[in-house]
Amino acid sequence: MLGLRALLLRGARRARACPQVRASLATGPRQSDGTFYEIRTYDVKPSKMKEFVEMVNKHIHLRTAHSEMVGIWTAEFGGMNKAIHIWKFDNFAHRAEVRKAVANDKEWQGKFISPVLPFLNKQNNEIVYLVPWCEIGKPSKEGGVYEMVTFQMKPGGPALWGQAFRAAINAHLNTGYTKLIGVFHTEYGLLNRVHVLWWNENPDNRAAGRHYAHEDARVVAAVRESVRFLESQQNMLLIPMPCSPLK
Secondary structure (H helix, E strand, O other): OOOHHHHHHHHHHHHHHHHHHHHHHHHOOOOOOOOEEEEEEEEEOHHHHHHHHHHHHHHHHHHHOOOEEEEEEEEEEOOOOEEEEEEEEOOHHHHHHHHHHHHOOHHHHHHHHHHHHHHEEEEEEEEEEEOOOOOOOOOOOOOOEEEEEEEEEOOOOHHHHHHHHHHHHHHHHHOOOOEEEEEEEEEEOOOOEEEEEEEEOOHHHHHHHHHHHOOOHHHHHHHHHHHHHEEEEEEEEEEEOOOOOOO
């Protein structure tokens, strides 16, 4: 029988080893730099939605003077009176500097924040990383619509479901009916969540493309494999605001 000292030493060695294994299983591969994105969702009072959009288009340049906005949209289907915007940051120190500068920007606070806050019912944000095999894409032309599909995956992270998920995304891409803009994995917010942002020329093209894809044996096989790791999903059809960099 092992003595007490030997048991304690064995336990200590296991404790040192386990965090590395768990971290690998939880996160899987990730981009090498510190760049991340903040997805903000604002629920706007129905009576104030039109005015909110007008205020954003008029004054958002004051906010984008401080950091890069990827895009800003309103929800057409899958959510009502919602505004979704995505911001890019170099790292968490960069975001802290930006937030401080924004808070001290009297013109932004006076012309936009103070008037607009009463328009909002709720605000939510998530910190997300691009998956390592994806870069921010651009639509083939201006105009069109965006679709944000949100997947709630089973716990375990990309090390568990990443390969199957990527295969399902690529299977849809290979049909040629849609353009991939970005695949984002949550770091703060509801974990094991993936947001996939697509671009389509219009809602009818999207519908026809989806119908075609669902009859493609390669898509069916890839999706069938990936849904083993899926808990739920939802989507929204998004319309870019005139001031959005992604149009």
